[in-house]
Amino acid sequence: MTPDRWTILLVEDEALIRLAVAEDLRGQGFQVIEAKDAADAITVLNATPISLLFTDVQMTGPTDGLALAAWAKDKRPEVLLAITSGDPMSLSRAREQFPTALILPKPVDGAVAAALFRRHLRQPPSRGQNGAA
Numbered sequence: 001m002t003p004d005r006w007t008i009l010l011v012e013d014e015a016l017i018r019l020a021v022a023e024d025l026r027g028q029g030f031q032v033i034e035a036k037d038a039a040d041a042i043t044v045l046n047a048t049p050i051s052l053l054f055t056d057v058q059m060t061g062p063t064d065g066l067a068l069a070a071w072a073k074d075k076r077p078e079v080l081l082a083i084t085s086g087d088p089m090s091l092s093r094a095r096e097q098f099p100t101a102l103i104l105p106k107p108v109d110g111a112v113a114a115a116l117f118r119r120h121l122r123q124p125p126s127r128g129q130n131g132a133a
Helices: 013-025 038-046 063-075 088-097 109-119
Strands: 007-013 032-036 051-058 080-085 102-105
Touching: 007 013, 007 063, 013 032, 013 102, 013 109, 032 080, 038 051, 038 063, 038 088, 051 063, 063 080, 063 088, 080 088, 080 109, 102 109
Parallel strands: 007 032, 007 051, 051 080, 080 102
Antiparallel strands: none
8 A cells, every 4th residue: 555545543542642643643644543442443444444553452341452453463464553552561461462563652652653654564564573662
């Protein structure tokens, strides 16, 4: 996909954070679909072409971001995974469980995230590496 066609699915249960990050990513030229929880995200992933899934680890509801990432890795392996959290232990678990995912600590800087996403979306899927910012 070309940069103007890259679509990010942003999954964040805190509305103000989700809106701010989505606005930053849109300002960097990405198409962004927002989801408030894993259930909404799975609905989108089942129906929409997505380039990158960007999910928080800790969310309300029965499914956290790591379980969502595992689902996406199994059902949509072509989708690049990016995982964020403000909790260092959650980031450590994410790195262990998804060694090729992009790991970003909170607070997320939208410009830094966009540059990281752009760099990894340009690479073939097999070359994605942990890109902690």
